[in-house]
Amino acid sequence: GQNIDQPTEMTATEGAIVQINCTYQTSGFNGLFWYQQHAGEAPTFLSYNVLDGLEEKGRFSSFLSRSKGYSYLLLKELQMKDSASYLCAVEGDSGAGSYQLTFGKGTKLSVIP
Amino acid sequence: DADVTQTPRNRITKTGKRIMLECSQTKGHDRMYWYRQDPGLGLRLIYYSFDVKDINKGEISDGYSVSRQAQAKFSLSLESAIPNQTALYFCATSDLNGRGDREQFFGPGTRLTVL
Numbered sequence: 001g002q003n004i005d006q007p008t009e010m011t012a013t014e015g016a017i018v019q020i021n022c023t024y025q026t027s028g029f030n031g032l033f034w035y036q037q038h039a040g041e042a043p044t045f046l047s048y049n050v051l052d053g054l055e056e057k058g059r060f061s062s063f064l065s066r067s068k069g070y071s072y073l074l075l076k077e078l079q080m081k082d083s084a085s086y087l088c089a090v091e092g093d094s095g096a097g098s099y100q101l102t103f104g105k106g107t108k109l110s111v112i113p
Numbered sequence: 114d115a116d117v118t119q120t121p122r123n124r125i126t127k128t129g130k131r132i133m134l135e136c137s138q139t140k141g142h143d144r145m146y147w148y149r150q151d152p153g154l155g156l157r158l159i160y161y162s163f164d165v166k167d168i169n170k171g172e173i174s175d176g177y178s179v180s181r182q183a184q185a186k187f188s189l190s191l192e193s194a195i196p197n198q199t200a201l202y203f204c205a206t207s208d209l210n211g212r213g214d215r216e217q218f219f220g221p222g223t224r225l226t227v228l
Contacts, residue, residue: 031215042203042219087156091215100171101217105155
């Protein structure tokens with residue numbers, strides 16, 4: 001099975017940088033995803049890491065260390081609209097011969113002026 | 114038009130009633146999923162389907178059933194609804210994109226309340 005941990009809440013200031021950590025334990029790792037979810041809305045895809053290292057996409061970057069079972073999402077130049085929940089999700093072996101995605105409980109980020 | 118649609122968007126029902134939530138997609142994806150989301154518990158997988166003839170149980174399938182009527186349609190049924198099935202339900206689809214990522218695309222959600 002999969003076990004995923006991420007902080008419940010974080011607060012950061014507009015214009016600053018924030019790092020949201022995610023640790024995981026899984027069998028048959030096949031990739032790690034980050035999703036953004038605004039209150040009352042559906043999650044939307046941010047990033048996918050399957051190899052170690054940093055993936056950069058504009059203001060958002062995601063890092064993975066498979067040996068440590070660790071990832072982080074880095075948000076730069078924070079904007080008020082970045083206030084949302086950030087979901088870490090791991091694709092691992094379901095035990096039935098296929099892979100399935102398991103989500104963490106999410107980190108609620110509040111950006112303040 | 115939305116690529117993944119869910120009906121109804123909101124539903125209030127009573128304990129013991131049979132409920133069906135429907136999901137349709139125009140993305141042409143083979144893989145479809147049903148999740149429920151509860152405060153403090155995050156998204157949890159109920160059932161998933163990799164093609165029309167493939168149905169798999171997820172983490173919390175008890176009390177639910179699904180039907181993959183076509184590639185584009187995946188419905189979730191609660192045979193006899195109970196109050197602890199009150200939650201926000203999401204349908205999602207996935208396929209390999211150009212980068213080889215198995216990105217999931219979520220529908221807008223169905224808010225179900227069981228009284």
